[in-house]
Amino acid sequence: MARAATTSDAFNAIAEPRRRQILLFLADREYSVNEIVDGLRVDQPSVSKHLRVLRDTGLVRMRCSGRQKLYRTNAESIRPLHEWASEFERYWTHQLLRVKDRAEKKAASRAASSDSSSPKKEE
Amino acid sequence: MARAATTSDAFNAIAEPRRRQILLFLADREYSVNEIVDGLRVDQPSVSKHLRVLRDTGLVRMRCSGRQKLYRTNAESIRPLHEWASEFERYWTHQLLRVKDRAEKKAASRAASSDSSSPKKEE
DNA sequence: GAATCATATGCCCATATCGGCATATGTCAA
DNA sequence: TTGACATATGCCGATATGGGCATATGATTC
Numbered sequence: 001m002a003r004a005a006t007t008s009d010a011f012n013a014i015a016e017p018r019r020r021q022i023l024l025f026l027a028d029r030e031y032s033v034n035e036i037v038d039g040l041r042v043d044q045p046s047v048s049k050h051l052r053v054l055r056d057t058g059l060v061r062m063r064c065s066g067r068q069k070l071y072r073t074n075a076e077s078i079r080p081l082h083e084w085a086s087e088f089e090r091y092w093t094h095q096l097l098r099v100k101d102r103a104e105k106k107a108a109s110r111a112a113s114s115d116s117s118s119p120k121k122e123e
Numbered sequence: 124m125a126r127a128a129t130t131s132d133a134f135n136a137i138a139e140p141r142r143r144q145i146l147l148f149l150a151d152r153e154y155s156v157n158e159i160v161d162g163l164r165v166d167q168p169s170v171s172k173h174l175r176v177l178r179d180t181g182l183v184r185m186r187c188s189g190r191q192k193l194y195r196t197n198a199e200s201i202r203p204l205h206e207w208a209s210e211f212e213r214y215w216t217h218q219l220l221r222v223k224d225r226a227e228k229k230a231a232s233r234a235a236s237s238d239s240s241s242p243k244k245e246e
Numbered sequence: 247g248a249a250t251c252a253t254a255t256g257c258c259c260a261t262a263t264c265g266g267c268a269t270a271t272g273t274c275a276a
Numbered sequence: 277t278t279g280a281c282a283t284a285t286g287c288c289g290a291t292a293t294g295g296g297c298a299t300a301t302g303a304t305t306c
Contacts, residue, residue, distance in 0.1 A: 015138035016294080020207075027214045033253055046295065048254050067252050067303040078211065084143070085208040088201065091150040139264085156283055169265065171284050190273040190282050 013057040019050050030070040136180040153193040
């Protein structure tokens with residue numbers, strides 16, 4: 001088994017820089033494929049393929065309008081990503097606080113004396 | 124050129140489910156490699172390789188302790204991911220509000236009369 | 247219907263990836 | 277030093293991927 005299929009989940013879908021770019025581009029409103037092509041200066045088949053992946057993972061939605069197809073980001077399907085990030089946020093905050101804490105302690109001890117606070121071998 | 128190297132950015136790193144699992148596992152405190160192996164029931168070389176990627180992208184940090192190496196998530200390097208997600212959050216919120224809005228309007232109009240609100244052809 | 251515009255798909259190639267396995271490196275204990 | 281423990285790395289094969297190009301499908305206008 002090689003890498004998991006891109007089509008299967010949103011995390012894999014946003015692993016590709018160009019797709020993140022497209023997502024950002026589509027963030028504010030609807031765009032046709034050609035507008036994306038012109039806006040990002042990527043060739044059309046490539047854009048279509050990326051849009052396909054984004055659509056399969058549900059990250060964007062498509063609407064037909066004459067011969068054009070209008071794409072936009074899909075809020076609901078993007079939520080799992082957001083929630084995953086949020087799940088970490090708690091820990092991150094803790095860690096950041098700890099980092100801040102440590103920095104303050106260090107500064108304090110540096111101010112009090114010039115004792116070397118036994119730096120741990122961190123890689 | 125195929126896909127961008129996993130090593131290059133955090134998005135690619137978290138594209139792999141096993142790595143997300145490891146990140147979650149490491150979220151609360153430090154763990155040795157073997158603890159991860161036992162905890163997630165993945166074989167050791169695989170864990171080591173994933174840890175390597177996570178370390179290269181800066182998502183985790185490593186500290187030596189005797190013959191063990193202790194890993195933990197690295198708050199700062201995870202922040203770009205969080206910020207990227209947050210950048211969307213604004214739009215998502217808007218979209219979600221719109222969705223909610225629409226739903227409410229729909230419910231209201233359904234309550235008032237049984238008029239079909241010209242549903243657009245959505246894929 | 248024919249020509250044209252808008253988008254999607256198929257094919258090929260070079261490459262990165264993961265898992266599995268064996269093995270190398272590094273560290274501590276006797 | 278030797279041996280056990282802890283972790284990292286190298287190699288292999290199967291496979292998914294993205295880009296480039298040509299081309300197919302679909303819709304509109306003439």
